[in-house]
Amino acid sequence: MQGVSVWLGSAGTTAVALALLSAPAHAQDAVLVDQPSAPAAVTEGLPNDSLRAGSVAIPEPPAEAPLPQVDPIIPDEEFNSAVPELSVDDDPELDRPLESIESFERRIAGQEADVAPTEGQALPAGDGALADQDPVEEIGDAPIRDAELAAPLPPLDQFEVAPVQFAEEEALGAEARVDYVVRLEGLDPADGSTDADLRDMFENLSALEKADGEAANVAMLSARLDEDAELLKTILASQGWYNAQVRTRLDQSAVAEGGAVAAVIEVAPGKRYTFADINIEAEPTVPPNLIAENLPLQVGNPIVAERVQAAEARVALALLQNGYPFAELGERDILLDQTTGDGVYTLPVDVGSRARFGGFNTEGDLAFGVEHIRTLARFEKGELYDSRKVDDLRKALIATGLFSTVSVEPKRTGEAAAEGAEYVTMLVRQDAGPPRTIAASAGYAAGQGFTLEATWTHRNMFPPEGALIVHGVAGTREQGAGVTFRRANAGRRDRTFEMIAEGLRSDYNAYNALTGRLAARVSYDSTQIWQKRVTYAYGAEVLGTAEREYDFSVGERRRRTFYIASLNGQLGYDTTDDLLNPTEGFRVTGLLQPEGSLQGDFTPYVRARLDASAYHPFGESFVLAGRVGFGTIQGAERSEIAPSRRFYSGGGGSVRGFGFQQLGPLDPNGDPIGGRSFNEGSVEGRYRFGNYGIVAFVDVGQSYASTKPKFSDLRYGIGIGGRFYTNFGPFRIDVATPLDRRAGESKINVYVSIGQAF
Incomplete structure (x- = not known):
């Protein structure tokens, strides 16, 4: 039987609980509507399984509601007495094993044969008959009425297949290559509020646009279309259109006429949020x-x-x-x-606590201690914390080349500082790297030939930052070796102290020399990490050189020995944007070298030169560069000056188109003998595309026997060069030829090195 139990709350709400109250136990397991559990007031007096938890949605009455006492429709005693108790003794069928599926199918088939209906007639309801109204389908091993179903299948070679006839031919084959165009519709709303660059953003990221209008098949085209629809939603959301609607379709209307499929993306941007x-x-x-x-x-x-x-x-x-x-x-x-x-x-x-710089601490595999870290820092105790100064210190530590990894971070101390702040300690974590380096470089220039240089460096042999460098050169025109001691950040940030001892053999057309040199130098120079506006250097050197030069008194080359002491000072000002590859700004550098001969009577003189260059960009790819240079030696006759200390012009760093040191006064054999003054100039047009570049240039210059440049008999060289840009500077190859070439001068001169010519 079925029953309905109703509860009326005091607030007038009504809850209805449906329960299947059929006598068989399995009927009570029917699945009811999935609703919250009914209150106990409703289920009271019903069998436990007739109304399960979660079956009926009945709101809980308020706890303080005055509920009326409702007597159950059927008391528990009466209901339980009316339900008969079932046992195996009463019905032996309850204890029989379940029938197998095969036996069940045979029995049902036999019953169908006894009551076989006419075509379209339903089986009568009752014991041993199926209660549904559908014609019975043969199952199991019942007899097959249709002989065709029992007939064996024909062999495959005799099986006839009729081709499928389509009502009309497909406009686009599923497996054929597809040419398409992209149409973006509705991106610009009527109010013009869509940003103009949205289309550019979409085209730069679009899968459809990247494929250049070709797809292997329709499935690929559809996948790209779906991907771009999601891309466009993301782009619009990133620009404030959070409710944009995007639909896609393939328009094949132009295919029949040989046109491309249109991949259409329709956009309704909607409201833009502000x-x-x-x-x-x-x-x-x-x-x-x-x-x-x-x-x-x-x-x-x-x-x-x-x-x-x-x-x-x-x-x-x-x-x-x-x-x-x-x-x-x-x-x-x-x-x-x-x-x-x-x-x-x-x-x-x-915001955290406000802080001022305090002290330093360091830990890890140390390359040097706290005192040298303090030398590298550009802030003092008590200064307001500034992350830019911390980054500067980190870069300075990296620039030493002594670390595999290094970090700098602030640590709270709790120590009070001025203006309500607290001091922070800068913790430097060091991980010292390999201190030794082997390096080599090679180059070629007309008049100089090939040059190979190699160095072995121990960057921290004398901590902190005391390096020992052994260097050597082997080339067509030069051979030599030397040792250098260099201390970086010597007592002050970016200041370098060097001591050099070297020996060098030179064999040029201008002179042949065997030179020994001792020098000391203090410099404040630019590096690739810190390119400084103002740079300086000063030092002293002593050298002894035995040089072969042309002696006009005897009409032949003779060897002379010179002992020279020299002081030098250099000052530079630089506003360019890059040390090795400038594109804008200018540079000016002046060099002054008072020196004299120590052989016999002391003969003092002064060498001086001034170099300037400027750079101006035109767009992002083209740079116009120019350079001028002047030099003079005052206070001595040319014969009193060692040939290696005179001025020469010509070569890769001077006037390209000519060999090294080939311009200037000549001896009767046509070999250069050097002068006491020079002037030079260059103009370059530099065009860069990606990591490559092309340079066209014109160089001009000359050196003179007089102490002042005469600006006469100027020689010109023109040429073209190639550049390959790397992260440490451009690699350059220049090819040049002299204008108004004279006897003995080469038609073509080649120069290979690292860095721009100027």
Whole structure:
């Protein structure tokens, strides 16, 4: 039997519980509607399985509701007495084993044969008959009425297949190569609010655009179309269109006429969300508007993901640069109103404690100690913490070349500092790297031939940063070796002290020399990491050289020995953007060398030169570069000056198109003898494409016997060069030829080296 139990709450709500109350036990297991559990007041008096938990949705009445007492429709005693007890004694069928499927099918087939209906007639209901109204299908091993079903299948070679006839031919084959065009429709709404660069963003990332209008088949084209639809949704959401609708389709209307399939993406951008309010949740800072001034988001601006991220990065950077090393930005929250298109932006910021620089500490595999770290730092104790100065220290440590890894981070001390701040200790974690290096370089230049240089360096043999360098040169025109001691950051950041001892053999057309040299030098130079505006160097050297030169008094070359002492000073000013490959700015360098001969009477004189260069870009690929140089020797006759200390012109770093030192005064044999002055100039047009470049140039120059340049008899060289740009500078090959070539001068001169010519 079926029954309905109803409960009426005091508030007038009604709950209905349906329960199957059939006598057989298995009927009580029927699955009811999946609803929350019924209250106990409803289930009271019903069998346990008749209304299971989760069957009926009945709201709980209030606990304080005055519920009326309701008597059950059928008391428990009466219901239990009315249900008969079943046992094996009463019905032996309950204890029989289950019938097998095969036996069941045979029995059913036999019953169907006894009551076989006419075609279309339903079986009568009752014992041994199926109660449904559908014609009975033969099952099991019942007899087969249709002889065709029992007939064996024909052999495959005799099986006839009729081709499928389509109503009309497909316009596009599923396996054929597909040519297509991309159509983007609806991206620009009527109000013109869509950013103009959205199409460019889509085209740069689109899978359809990258394939250049070709797909292997329709499936591939469809996959790309779906991928680009999701891409466009992402792009629009990143620009503030969060409810954009994107649909795609393949338009084959032009295929029949030999045209391409159109991959169409239809866009309905919808409403663009804008900032309605901007909230910063943070403790007060010094200055008070530090965060607000560095968060360039304004009410009314569209919510663009890239701008939001950039604004937050700017806030984080501003805090780190203004005394807050422990500041952290929390997770942003943007509450969007779909009705108005407004967005309320909230950014929590934990500014942390304000800090000033304190002391230093270091740990790990040390290359040097705290005192040298303090020398490298460009900040003093008590200065307001600034992450830029910390980054500068980290770069200085890396530039030493002594570490595999190195890091610098602030650590809280709890020690009070001025203006409510606290001191932080800078912890330097060191991991010393291999201190030894072997390096080599090679080059070629007309007049100089091939040159191979090699060095062995122990960068920290005398800590801190005391390097021992053994170097050698083997070339067509030069051979030599030497030892250098160099201490970097010597007592001051970026200051270098060097002591050099070397011997060199030179064999040029201008002179043949055997030279020994001792020198000391202090310099403040630019490096690839720090290119400085102002540089300087000063030092002294003593050398002895035996040189063969042309003696006009006897009309032949004779060897002379010179002992020379020299002081030198150099000053430079540099505004260019790169040390080895400048593209803008200018450089000026002046060199002054008072020196004299120590052989016999002391003969002092002064060598001086001035070099300047400038660079101007035209667009991103072309640079126009120019250079001028002048030199003079004052205070001595040419014969009193060692040939290797005179001025010469010509070569890869001077006037290309001529051999090394080939310009200037000549002896009767046509070999250069050097002069006491020179002037030079160059103009280059540099065009770069990717990692490669082409250079066209014109060089001009001459050296003179007089102490002042005459600007007469100038020689010109023109040429073209190639560049391969690397991370350590350009590799260059220049080919040049002299204009108005004279007897004995080469038609073509080649120069190979690293770095631009100037």
